Amino acid sequence: MALRGNLRDFTITQLLNLINLAGKTGTLVVEGPSETAKIAFRDGKLAYAEIGSEDGSLASILHHAKRLSSGQYKSIQQGAAHIPDKELGLLLINAGYLSQEDILTNLQQHFTDIVQRLFTWVEGFFHFDNDLLPPEERISVRLDLENLIIEGSRQLREWEQLQDEIPSLDMALKFTDRPGTNLRNVNLSVEEWRVVSYINPRNTMRQIASATKMNDLEIRRIIYGLLQAGLVEVTRQAGAIAPTPSVRVFPSDNKEEQKSLVNRLINRIRSL
Amino acid sequence: MQTVKMVVTGPFSAGKTEFIRSVSEIDVVSTERKISSNQEKAVKEQTTVAMDFGRITVDDDLVLYLFGTPGQRRFDFMWEILSEGMLGFVVMVDSTRPETFREARSILETFRAYAPTPYVVAANKQDMKDAWEVEDMRHALRLDSKVKLVSCTATDRDSVKAILLELLYSILNEMENGEK
Numbered sequence: 001m002a003l004r005g006n007l008r009d010f011t012i013t014q015l016l017n018l019i020n021l022a023g024k025t026g027t028l029v030v031e032g033p034s035e036t037a038k039i040a041f042r043d044g045k046l047a048y049a050e051i052g053s054e055d056g057s058l059a060s061i062l063h064h065a066k067r068l069s070s071g072q073y074k075s076i077q078q079g080a081a082h083i084p085d086k087e088l089g090l091l092l093i094n095a096g097y098l099s100q101e102d103i104l105t106n107l108q109q110h111f112t113d114i115v116q117r118l119f120t121w122v123e124g125f126f127h128f129d130n131d132l133l134p135p136e137e138r139i140s141v142r143l144d145l146e147n148l149i150i151e152g153s154r155q156l157r158e159w160e161q162l163q164d165e166i167p168s169l170d171m172a173l174k175f176t177d178r179p180g181t182n183l184r185n186v187n188l189s190v191e192e193w194r195v196v197s198y199i200n201p202r203n204t205m206r207q208i209a210s211a212t213k214m215n216d217l218e219i220r221r222i223i224y225g226l227l228q229a230g231l232v233e234v235t236r237q238a239g240a241i242a243p244t245p246s247v248r249v250f251p252s253d254n255k256e257e258q259k260s261l262v263n264r265l266i267n268r269i270r271s272l
Numbered sequence: 273m274q275t276v277k278m279v280v281t282g283p284f285s286a287g288k289t290e291f292i293r294s295v296s297e298i299d300v301v302s303t304e305r306k307i308s309s310n311q312e313k314a315v316k317e318q319t320t321v322a323m324d325f326g327r328i329t330v331d332d333d334l335v336l337y338l339f340g341t342p343g344q345r346r347f348d349f350m351w352e353i354l355s356e357g358m359l360g361f362v363v364m365v366d367s368t369r370p371e372t373f374r375e376a377r378s379i380l381e382t383f384r385a386y387a388p389t390p391y392v393v394a395a396n397k398q399d400m401k402d403a404w405e406v407e408d409m410r411h412a413l414r415l416d417s418k419v420k421l422v423s424c425t426a427t428d429r430d431s432v433k434a435i436l437l438e439l440l441y442s443i444l445n446e447m448e449n450g451e452k
Contacts, residue, residue, distance in 0.1 A: 161374075165377070170385075171385055227414070249359055261334065262444050262447065264334055265330055268328065269433050269440065272328070272433055
């Protein structure tokens with residue numbers, strides 16, 4: 001049976017578990033909300049990963065991990081852009097810039113980060129292609145999946161909990177009116193301060209996530225912390241048009257008639 | 273005949289059906305089904321699948337309908353439908369089950385997003401030994417001091433009347449403030 005379906009029915013963690021137990025070789029292709037991810041496996045172990053149109057070259061990965069300076073990265077792009085990663089890796093090792101272990105560690109971290117990003121995808125088609133292998137010019141690794149699966153399960157629980165707590169990112173936030181609370185005395189991380197700087201009833205949580213380049217899980221995690229501390233509260237976005245009910249609340253538009261109706265209700269309830 | 277409606281919502285087994293049953297002049301129309309999940313069965317035998325529906329006739333010209341939402345998340349598609357055109361809503365919270373407080377908070381936020389109507393939070397089962405103190409629940413639910421959090425025993429008619437009256441007073445208050 002072809003391994004294909006939708007993430008609605010089968011989570012990434014469950015897929016990794018299946019691939020691990022079955023010792024599968026091939027590539028899991030996942031079509032997410034705005035990009036496609038390809039995760040390659042060999043004998044049930046993670047070999048390679050790429051997502052969307054992100055540059056997955058060795059030079060880019062090492063530069064992103066600050067193992068190559070901007071100058072070094074630029075030189076490689078200008079002079080050695082077309083050489084395969086395996087050759088580039090050997091060049092860097094022979095030149096004494098990095099060890100083989102450094103290169104593999106950074107690649108493993110990069111691939112792991114990509115898989116972890118998929119943990120927040122709750123919708124999207126996937127299929128496993130037995131014949132699709134990592135690109136020839138890229139370096140593969142051999143990473144056990146158990147830790148990723150455990151991390152994925154933990155994140156799934158956290159994600160579900162955060163979704164329960166903050167079901168919609170289309171609401172806005174405002175600072176609470178608690179006397180004695182001074183935001184300056186509160187210890188927040190850099191990411192938390194970044195979010196705090198955008199808190200304004202005009203900004204929805206989704207807009208804040210976009211401005212701070214955070215995904216759904218990251219923004220929910222931070223906002224949950226701020227909510228728990230009582231520093232902020234959820235509110236309707238200022239200027240947002242309240243949903244117009246298609247069904248009228250009161251039979252009449254006349255304010256006096258509406259008040260009279262409510263008073264009739266009050267009298268009736270009292271008499272029960 | 274004019275009709276108005278209020279919604280009674282809250283987590284699974286918070287007491288929504290009992291609340292409506294206490295004041296409805298008709299037998300509460302509910303499409304209850306046997307619970308299939310073992311976890312939910314441990315709490316109660318039947319659960320509301322679609323909605324509860326109760327009625328209070330005010331006079332010859334006016335009827336109040338009470339709609340109870342199903343408690344489980346998998347039926348949350350009903351919530352928005354039921355909230356359309358409501359005068360206000362009551363969020364029932366089981367005072368003896370703090371593990372449901374987070375869910376109650378989430379439901380409250382969802383309904384506040386649907387419509388800017390007045391609401392009351394009812395701390396139900398306050399007659400039970402394990403019930404949390406109402407003010408402790410306020411903190412646990414992170415309710416502002418302006419939010420009405422009222423003690424309730426859903427099987428007691430007077431208690432349910434008190435909750436409905438608090439909601440109606442809030443509705444009236446909002447109307448009067450709107451005129452100023």
